[in-house]
Amino acid sequence: MEQQIFVRLKTEAPPTGTAPFDWTEVSRLRQEKQYTVTKDVVATYIRQAPDDPFVNYQMAWCHDSLGEESAAVPYYVQAITPGLIPPYLQQQAYIGLGSTYRALGRYAEAEETLTAGLVRFPNHPVLQTFYQN
Structure with missing residues (x-):
């Protein structure tokens, strides 16, 4: 499922857009496992559009990938709160935030986060699995 989401993200332009987001560069850096550089690039977008849920989701992902769970939390919250990103990203944001809270x-x-995710996406198997554990 994670690879399926990555493929979808890799091939789509950002779904929201207050920031001019170069998804091609971010995707390339991730594939090359240059997570610190990826975070630096996404940070420039955060400065341009701090309320953009797509950009916040990307920053949360960067922090999680680097083991910086505490730093990921506010970005996940910002990504979920507006509800402006597509459902597949909202699902990932709920999973990421719930998982991060557990790790912390x-x-x-x-x-609370995983319950909210299940209310919104009751048939999502990963949310169900995280919630049951």
Whole structure:
């Protein structure tokens, strides 16, 4: 499923757009596993459009990829709150935030996030799995 989402992300332009986002560059850097450089590039977009949910999701992903879970949290929250990104990214944001809260030992917030994700996407198998564990 993760690869399927990556392929979809790789081939689509950003779904929202207050920031001029060069998805091709970000995708290339990720494929090359240059996560720190990817984060630096996405940070330039965050400065241009701090409220853009797509850009916030990308920054959360960057922090998670680098093991910076605490830093990922506010970006996941910002990505979910506006509800402006497509459903497949919203699902990933709920999963990422819930998983991150669990990794940080913030179990009540993890449960709240995963429950909210399940309410919004009741048939999503990964949300169901995380919630059951």
